[in-house]
């Protein structure tokens with residue numbers, strides 16, 4: 296069965312378009328539909344000296360595998376032409392519109408998954424649109440109250456209890472309800488999406504040394520341990536809370552199906568140190584499959600042809616893999 300995958304290249308001044316054009320030089324076992332401005336892709340392909348034939352996307356046509364050097368295009372007009380490496384807030388609404396269409400069309404079943412390239416959160420906000428990330432945006436657009444950001448590389452999966460919020464708000468955001476919901480979604484998706492029958496999840500503490508019995512912070516005693524005890528009594532295999540500074544060692548990781556970190560910069564630096572360029576970001580709990588890259592817009596590399604395609608490639612492959620499994624079930 297051939298599947299149809301929506302791809303949003305993200306910020307037009309960043310490396311997302313470059314990476315998509317580079318990856319379109321090969322044949323894919325799925326139909327890849329870029330939701331983007333075709334003029335941007337043609338202009339960037341010329342800048343990178345790569346051939347690109349854009350084929351108008353028609354959802355009523357039969358789904359065929361992607362041929363090398365081609366991309367299907369669902370046209371969304373930019374407000375102004377993009378210059379590689381130079382952000383322009385005039386295109387903030389365009390970026391959001393590509394995400395909105397991708398979400399809507401996935402909800403309607405036109406696509407089997409969404410793969411997103413990197414967006415620049417700052418320039419979207421500068422354009423007057425409140426935006427903290429794809430994860431939160433897709434949750435809101437699909438009316439999903441709780442979703443989980445998980446990044447995965449060979450040998451390590453890291454999921455986050457909180458995502459794109461200021462550090463000052465993290466403690467308050469780690470409520471028993473949120474921790475329970477995140478752990479349930481992670482546990483469920485490790486079973487359903489990754490075929491792990493009884494997932495073992497290692498849980499980080501929030502405070503240094505996991506609070507040192509309340510002497511260095513109390514969230515472990517008031518929230519994390521009681522919630523974990525409840526979930527363990529319901530049958531989950533949870534270990535922790537362990538001090539985050541010593542959790543990420545093979546002794547634990549060799550027996551872990553995932554690590555649950557309390558906040559963005561607790562878990563992701565370790566994941567990216569291990570596998571930057573070879574990691575994929577997967578949103579768990581959404582009503583559709585969504586994968587993404589492990590990196591940002593890398594404006595310093597846009598238009599130069601030197602950006603590493605590894606993570607974008609993995610994001611497309613993982614989306615095809617997850618969507619194929621879902622279709623088979």
Ligand SMILES: NC(=O)C1=CN([C@@H]2O[C@H](COP(=O)(O)OP(=O)(O)OC[C@H]3O[C@@H](n4cnc5c(N)ncnc54)[C@H](O)[C@@H]3O)[C@@H](O)[C@H]2O)C=CC1
Nearest residue numbers: 412413414415416417587588590591592593595596602603
């Ligand atoms: N999936 C997404 O939409 C993501 C978006 N971002 C956004 O990207 C913007 C820039 O963020 P930064 O923190 O500067 O991170 P960044 O990932 O864009 O750049 C950090 C460093 O990594 C390098 N780098 C990034 N991707 C690379 C690649 N594919 N190949 C080779 N080198 C690469 C860059 O050249 C730079 O030196 C921010 O607005 C951030 O919010 C960040 C992460 C993910």
Ligand SMILES: NCC(=O)COP(=O)(O)O
Nearest residue numbers: 428429430431563576587
């Ligand atoms: N650090 C991950 C990141 O910024 C990408 O998040 P999202 O846009 O996929 O929600």
